[in-house]
Amino acid sequence: MGFMKMVRVACLLAVILFAMRSEGSIGMNWGRQSAQRLIPSTVVDLMLQNGIGDVRIYTSQPDILEAFAGSGINITVQIMFLNLINSAQQARDWVGQKIDPFYYSTNIRRIFLGNHEFKPALTTGGNTSSAEAAVDLMELMQSALNNASYGDQIKVTLPQPDFVVTNVTRPSDAEFRSEIKEPMARHLNLLRQSNAPFVAEFFPIEYIKFHPWLDFSFAFADNKSKTVIHDINGAVYTNIFDYMYDCFVWALRKAGAADQEIVVGQIGWPTDGYGGADTATAERFYKYLLPHVASGRGTPMRPGKPIEIFVHCLTDEPKNPFSYPFARHWGIYRSNGEPKFKIDLSGQGRDIYPARAKGIMRMPQRWCVFNGDTRDEFKVKAQFDDACLRADCTSMSPGGSCSQLDYNKNVSYAFNMYFQSMFQNETSCEFDGLGEVVPTDPSEGSCVFPVEVVRGQQINFNTAAAGERLYYVHPNKCVAMVFIFVLSVIFLLF
Numbered sequence: 001m002g003f004m005k006m007v008r009v010a011c012l013l014a015v016i017l018f019a020m021r022s023e024g025s026i027g028m029n030w031g032r033q034s035a036q037r038l039i040p041s042t043v044v045d046l047m048l049q050n051g052i053g054d055v056r057i058y059t060s061q062p063d064i065l066e067a068f069a070g071s072g073i074n075i076t077v078q079i080m081f082l083n084l085i086n087s088a089q090q091a092r093d094w095v096g097q098k099i100d101p102f103y104y105s106t107n108i109r110r111i112f113l114g115n116h117e118f119k120p121a122l123t124t125g126g127n128t129s130s131a132e133a134a135v136d137l138m139e140l141m142q143s144a145l146n147n148a149s150y151g152d153q154i155k156v157t158l159p160q161p162d163f164v165v166t167n168v169t170r171p172s173d174a175e176f177r178s179e180i181k182e183p184m185a186r187h188l189n190l191l192r193q194s195n196a197p198f199v200a201e202f203f204p205i206e207y208i209k210f211h212p213w214l215d216f217s218f219a220f221a222d223n224k225s226k227t228v229i230h231d232i233n234g235a236v237y238t239n240i241f242d243y244m245y246d247c248f249v250w251a252l253r254k255a256g257a258a259d260q261e262i263v264v265g266q267i268g269w270p271t272d273g274y275g276g277a278d279t280a281t282a283e284r285f286y287k288y289l290l291p292h293v294a295s296g297r298g299t300p301m302r303p304g305k306p307i308e309i310f311v312h313c314l315t316d317e318p319k320n321p322f323s324y325p326f327a328r329h330w331g332i333y334r335s336n337g338e339p340k341f342k343i344d345l346s347g348q349g350r351d352i353y354p355a356r357a358k359g360i361m362r363m364p365q366r367w368c369v370f371n372g373d374t375r376d377e378f379k380v381k382a383q384f385d386d387a388c389l390r391a392d393c394t395s396m397s398p399g400g401s402c403s404q405l406d407y408n409k410n411v412s413y414a415f416n417m418y419f420q421s422m423f424q425n426e427t428s429c430e431f432d433g434l435g436e437v438v439p440t441d442p443s444e445g446s447c448v449f450p451v452e453v454v455r456g457q458q459i460n461f462n463t464a465a466a467g468e469r470l471y472y473v474h475p476n477k478c479v480a481m482v483f484i485f486v487l488s489v490i491f492l493l494f
Contacts, residue, residue: 023296025308026347027054027074029266033317035421035452038337040067042357043314046337047073049355050345056112056265056310060098069105076110076310082117082137091137091144103150111145111156112199112265113138118164121179131183134158135190142194155196158187159265162202162244165251169213170231171301174247175254188257198257199265200248203312204240204285205277205326214240216276219269221288235300241267241289246301268312271340273325275399278446282332283341286311287349294347311345318392318421325394336360336453361454368419368429370411371436383431384414391417395447402447412442413449420452 028050030043038046044067047055056076057064068075077098085091099108117134121127135158142156164184165174176184191198204219217225221239229237237243245262252260269285270277290311298305316331333339337357344350374380387393393414395402402413415435422428429435443449 023306024293024347025054025306026052026290026293026345027056027076027308027310028052028345029056029058029310029313030315031058031313031317031320033319034315034335035319035423038315038333038335038357038360040064042337042359044068044071044073046314046333046355046357047071052345054109054308054310062101065102065106065108068107069102072107074107074109076112077108078112080115082114082134085137085140088140088143091140092147094141095144095148095150099145099148099150099154108154110196111141111154113141113156113158115159116161116201117158118160118180118183121183122163122177126179128180128183131180132186135183135186138187138190142190142196151194155194157191157196157199159199159201162200162207162247165247167211168247170229171235171237171243171246171250172232174250176251181255184255188252188255188260191260192257197261197263197308198248198252199263200245201264201266202244203266203268204244205269205274206324207240207244218243220285221292222284231300237300239288239292241292242299245299245307249299249301262308264307264309266312267309268330270326270329271316271331272329273327273394273397273400277326277329277399278401279341283343286332286343290344290347291349318394318417325397325400328392328394333357334450336362363420363424363451363454365441365451366424366437366439367442367449367451368412368415368424368435369438369442370408370415370431371434372408373434374407379432380411380434383434384411387414387418387431391421393417405444405447409442409444409447413447416442416449420450423452423454 028047040063046052048071052073054074054076055068056078058078058080060077060079065075065077079085079094085094102108114134118128118131120130138156138158142151145151145154145156164176164180166177168174188198190196208214208216208219215225215227218227218238219225219240221241223238225238227238229243231237231246235246237246245264248262252258252262267289269282271279271282293307293309296304296306298307311332313330313332315333315335316329318328320328331340332343332354337360339354339356342351342353344352345354370380391414394400396405396410396413397403405413411434415429415431419425419429419435419437424437426437429437441449
């Protein structure tokens with residue numbers, strides 16, 4: 001047996017032993033919305049080294065599923081393009097093409113559909129067509145899996161964000177919003193029939209932002225918050241995870257699904273792009289949340305009930321669509337496979353860094369910077385705007401790690417982000433005569449001017465694959481332009 005094979009077997013045994021020992025379950029989301037991407041085999045090794053037994057991928061690409069073959073890691077596949085499957089035959093065809101080749105070699109356990117398909121009903125005055133279509137597809141897909149004799153192992157479900165629940169000040173008041181109660185009832189009925197989990201998704205930094213009456217420290221499970229919420233039956237909440245989890249428990253109970261299994265499909269803390277979004281705060285967040293999940297203590301409404309979560313996410317995704325600047329900075333790893341902060345993914349609370357990815361090749365130590373020619377400030381601004389439209393400048397947003405740069409460094413940061421995203425192609429540093437390539441690192445303070453991994457690491461990356469999350473390759477340009485306008489205003493102040 002080769003050395004690397006022995007290492008992989010040892011890691012697999014560690015995953016199995018940890019899964020047997022731990023009552024809670026800590027999985028990992030892996031999205032690839034970036035120009036630089038870890039190759040699938042490297043990601044599988046990272047998962048095994050860190051004892052991760054469950055992974056959620058936003059694709060059904062063959063090379064990714066093949067990489068997980070024989071790893072023992074449970075896989076959740078997500079289909080983002082719901083309009084690609086419109087009939088029972090198309091559902092059967094998808095199962096035949098995407099599941100059949102890998103059913104016996106990989107542990108595909110769940111299929112998640114869409115991207116918060118109930119949301120439009122809450123923003124369009126109760127138009128539930130998107131929600132109804134998603135539930136229809138859920139039924140078609142589960143039926144296709146059942147017909148292929150895969151239904152006992154693979155379950156279909158719809159991830160639901162926290163805003164499908166009413167805005168409350170204590171969990172016992174929570175229920176599903178009136179606009180979506182009918183499709184939600186159908187959704188829950190299908191979950192009961194197939195024994196599939198209800199998938200809840202929430203991000204504490206976002207929730208705190210929109211609920212300012214909550215103390216910022218309430219976001220953390222270290223129970224140091226001044227906010228203490230007392231609920232019925234003696235329930236006491238001192239952190240946002242238990243609070244939000246039990247909001248869903250109450251909503252399900254009122255919808256007639258009191259015993260419905262819950263999986264937290266996304267939870268994380270960003271490291272840039274917003275005040276409080278930094279590596280130290282992310283480390284604090286996970287340091288207390290993960291042991292809480294792994295302990296098996298449960299929540300006030302479900303004491304002693306094992307909790308299953310998926311950490312969001314493995315790496316940053318600079319090509320995610322524009323929403324909030326921090327939405328591109330959820331990763332616990334940088335694109336070169338180096339961990340950003342200490343995190344014990346086993347849930348034991350150890351003061352350790354996660355395993356580092358091996359075999360990653362970085363591009364040469366060189367950067368693209370502004371040459372300082374300010375004779376035509378309109379041209380400088382136009383090139384700055386264009387660079388930020390094409391690359392990720394969210395670290396320069398207020399509260400971000402690069403929000404304190406001066407005029408020249410602001411331009412240089414934008415130029416370099418585009419230059420690196422184009423794999424250091426020298427023509428991408430022209431900027432109408434304003435850019436130059438330098439060998440000296442222009443990083444300043446907390447603001448890192450990155451050097452990314454080589455293009456050779458980006459293999460078999462099919463942006464047109466059916467069901468891919470990669471339809472977000474181009475950001476929402478309306479929102480992007482608003483963001484760049486704000487950056488431009490800040491830029492002009494320096």
